[in-house]
Amino acid sequence: MVREGGGGATGGVHPGAWWLWALGLGTAATRTTNPLLLGLLLAVSAYVVTARRTHAPWARSYGAFVKLALAMLLIRLFFTVALGSPVPGTHVLVTLPEVPLPDWAQGIRLGGRVTAEALVFALYDGLKLATLLICVGAANALANPSRLLKSLPGALYEAGVAVVVALTFAPNLIADVRRLRAARRLRGRPDSGVRGLLHVGLPVLEGALERSVALAAAMDSRGYGRTAQVPVAVRRVTAGLTLGGLVGVCAGTYGLLTAEGGTYGLPVLGAGLAAALAGLRLGGRRSVRTRYRPDRWDVRAWLTAGAGAAVAGLMALAAVRDPAALHPGVVPLTAPVLPLWPAAACLLGLLPAFVTPAPRVEEVP
DSSP states (O other): OEEEOOOTTTTOOOHHHHHHHHHHHHHHHTTOOOHHHHHHHHHHHHHHHHHHOOSSGGGGHHHHHHHHHHHHHHHHHHHHHHHOOSSOOSOEEEEEEEEOOOGGGTTOOEEEEEEHHHHHHHHHHHHHHHHHHHHHHHHHHHSOHHHHHHHSOGGGHHHHHHHHHHHHHHHHHHHHHHHHHHHHHHTTOOOSHHHHHHHHHHHHHHHHHHHHHHHHHHHHHTTTTOBOOOOHHHHHHHHHHHHHHHHHHHHHHHHHHSSTTTTTHHHHHHHHHHHHHHHHHHHGGGBOOOOSSOOOOOHHHHHHHHHHHHHHHHHHHHHHHOHHHHSOOTTTTOOOOOOHHHHHHHHGGGTHHHHSOOOOEEEOO
């Protein structure tokens, strides 16, 4: 039996730092459609995950996210072939039989010409979303969800428990299926097909129910749900700050994404974040829980989160300075080139693989 070492107090990296690093890579992916840069971001995330993930159940979710991203990319290409694309093109690859549609379905077609320009545009667009999904998968594979729950503010504790239970359900379910299929193979019984699925499904559901009951008992024994007495005025101020802060964040984000709101977007976003953080801090007074050996945000966490922020910031700057290199043209078709300093910015994402400790596996007698 093995036990995985690494924790906030035992030498690991803060789970929030892994999420900030992965979100930084995902943000960088949204700033470009260059397949060379997107492939470089995928390689960076895959290398860090390979070097720093443990053997815990949640660490196996990276492969599932990769498969999901590939499926999403294939669906995007299929829709382009079947439903057409608004991108004009002159290089016709194939002409499919077109299904006539009624007048109320103007702008939609089934079949027709499939051009190289439309396929390349769909490939670039789908690859951008696939890279974002894989970066989120990297965060799921590297960050311990239970440690992440322990690091949440007290006001978000109840919501955090629900999120953590949802995130850990699928990996544990996959581990149970693998364990039961291996046991059936060792006994010479079928583990595939409808018969194998029926014999494996019932024990898996039974194990999920047992884990749910055990989790409920553990939460009840630890006093989950207890709240402290807070004055009514404080509760109202907390609700006002939180709600107003969220509205400010939405308005500021909208302002940053539109040309008309460039002047007020950043101040409104900053004010909204400040109000939301103040509301969360006040809301934490209702929580009476304590933290055992809390995770520390040390230098390695700063470097990990800073690497992701640097990749996102430099890619955003490159999108403003040299948009043609980050968005290769499809009409007319041009071969994508690898811009040097945006590529070097993507390589900054490799920093956590060298500054964070390798996962330790200790033998348990």
